[in-house]
Amino acid sequence: MIPAKWRILLGFLPIFVAAAAVVLNLFAKPSAGKCSLYPHSHYWIASKSIVTPSGIISGAVEIKGGKIVSVVEEDVRKEHAWSRQVIDYWDAVVMPGLVDVHAHLNDPGREEWEGFPSGTRAAAAGGITTLIDMPLNSFPSTVSRETLMLKVNSAAGRTHVDVGFWGGLVPENAMNTSSLEDLLEAGALGLKSFMCPSGINDFPMTNTTHIKEGLSVLSKYKRPLLVHAEIQQDNGNSKLPDGAKDSRSYNVYFNTRPASWEEAAIKELLTVTEDTKTGGPAEGAHLHIVHLSDARSSLDLIREAKQSGHSVTVETCPHYLAFSAEEITDGDTRFKCAPPIRDAANKEKLWAALMDGHIDMLSSDHSPSVPELKLFNEGDFLRAWGGISSLQFVLPVTWSYGRNYGITLEQLASWWSEKPANLAGLTFKGTIAVGKQADLVVWDPEAKFVLDETYPVYHKHRNISAYIGSKLSGKVLATVLRGDFIYEDGKHSLLSCGHPILQ
Numbered sequence: 001m002i003p004a005k006w007r008i009l010l011g012f013l014p015i016f017v018a019a020a021a022v023v024l025n026l027f028a029k030p031s032a033g034k035c036s037l038y039p040h041s042h043y044w045i046a047s048k049s050i051v052t053p054s055g056i057i058s059g060a061v062e063i064k065g066g067k068i069v070s071v072v073e074e075d076v077r078k079e080h081a082w083s084r085q086v087i088d089y090w091d092a093v094v095m096p097g098l099v100d101v102h103a104h105l106n107d108p109g110r111e112e113w114e115g116f117p118s119g120t121r122a123a124a125a126g127g128i129t130t131l132i133d134m135p136l137n138s139f140p141s142t143v144s145r146e147t148l149m150l151k152v153n154s155a156a157g158r159t160h161v162d163v164g165f166w167g168g169l170v171p172e173n174a175m176n177t178s179s180l181e182d183l184l185e186a187g188a189l190g191l192k193s194f195m196c197p198s199g200i201n202d203f204p205m206t207n208t209t210h211i212k213e214g215l216s217v218l219s220k221y222k223r224p225l226l227v228h229a230e231i232q233q234d235n236g237n238s239k240l241p242d243g244a245k246d247s248r249s250y251n252v253y254f255n256t257r258p259a260s261w262e263e264a265a266i267k268e269l270l271t272v273t274e275d276t277k278t279g280g281p282a283e284g285a286h287l288h289i290v291h292l293s294d295a296r297s298s299l300d301l302i303r304e305a306k307q308s309g310h311s312v313t314v315e316t317c318p319h320y321l322a323f324s325a326e327e328i329t330d331g332d333t334r335f336k337c338a339p340p341i342r343d344a345a346n347k348e349k350l351w352a353a354l355m356d357g358h359i360d361m362l363s364s365d366h367s368p369s370v371p372e373l374k375l376f377n378e379g380d381f382l383r384a385w386g387g388i389s390s391l392q393f394v395l396p397v398t399w400s401y402g403r404n405y406g407i408t409l410e411q412l413a414s415w416w417s418e419k420p421a422n423l424a425g426l427t428f429k430g431t432i433a434v435g436k437q438a439d440l441v442v443w444d445p446e447a448k449f450v451l452d453e454t455y456p457v458y459h460k461h462r463n464i465s466a467y468i469g470s471k472l473s474g475k476v477l478a479t480v481l482r483g484d485f486i487y488e489d490g491k492h493s494l495l496s497c498g499h500p501i502l503q
């Protein structure tokens, strides 16, 4: 029998515990050294603008153990205020974290171009919570189980966001089913190939036969093939001897890779994607065309193929939507990429296709190099490295330019989170819904900023980014990865707690 005075004291115990919890919470500081800037594992994020699959709501997202456990259209602030478990963002937008299915992090092997630590820090600061890394520009290229393991080992404990990996489809493994299966069994989320030279020696291009083989293996795994769709034609002016061209001229570069290269590649691809139709020999496989630039005939072909049941999707990138050939200054090789940024009328058509749903999603195609390879002194468009560096800015860029076309927050979430997560088979990410991982970006659509010398940039080489000097609106306030605040207001959590994602 417990003496009466102890029983009275025990009766007060829950009150003591609650009071202690309140005091501890009041003095809780961001816990340095951990994965999150906040100590909570069960909390609510409140806002008047939460982007869910069923529309924008005013309310709160309840997060517990890294997952979304409820999404409520109620004011939870009063109910939970005492515990300081509500983080209130008022008018800021809460969206699913971005899933970037096309980034070149070049690690291991070319870390001086960009590595997992710098690339994923930039991603976190930009509201991207998941990156799928491309199999080329690192060394060696990711074309086998062994080379995938090099990637995974290099990423371990060094990424601020979750990172998945595409494997490379190259002639050698395309003709060797067991090696391709081995790469997929090891966890590659899908494959990627080039129909023109990739610029990387150990990543040779594939032809239609290789692509057909790849799709047939992928159909068993129900994973996608991503293709860089350009086929070299004789109609570019690349045949001119170098001396006859002003290599500083953007127009000269632009004309070396005309839209007919994209069109030719897509025409060929669509002969193979017949097989992906329901009942076809490669049913279950899916073809995804990366970084579409030509919004004319290439897009018409894709639209028709989709209508006749091919399993095909297409992405474009913010640089094709933000810039036009007419605005690019000669010698400014920051804007060199392949396929090239085309004329302003083409850009308008890209926007129209995106708004109509004919372009399914967006990706960064962040493809940096060391500044020396951009040949800024010579301004040589023909010899400079092709690739735009943009990872940290894709959300404000899409928003700033897209506002003029009337884009909605729901569209942003679909293009940047839901559709890319589906492409990569990440059923546990991509939307704000009960049961999903709590990957979120909180951002202020009205905040304006200039990307000048003072702006913190986490890419390895800020001067190669095509966006430096731009005025943008839409500022990322906080990024949440599986419930952890990995970024808020210029601060990153001290530990890099991103996970590798293997299928």
Ligand SMILES: NC(=O)NC(NC(N)=O)C(=O)[O-]
Binding pocket: 104, 136, 137, 198, 199, 200, 228, 291, 336, 337, 338, 339, 365, 367, 386, 387, 388
């Ligand atoms: N080797 C590359 O990173 N190439 C990339 N380069 C671009 N887009 O200019 C690409 O995705 O094709």
Ligand SMILES: [Zn+2]
Binding pocket: 228, 290, 291, 338
């Ligand atoms: Zn490409």
Ligand SMILES: [Zn+2]
Binding pocket: 102, 104, 134, 365, 366, 367
């Ligand atoms: Zn790329």
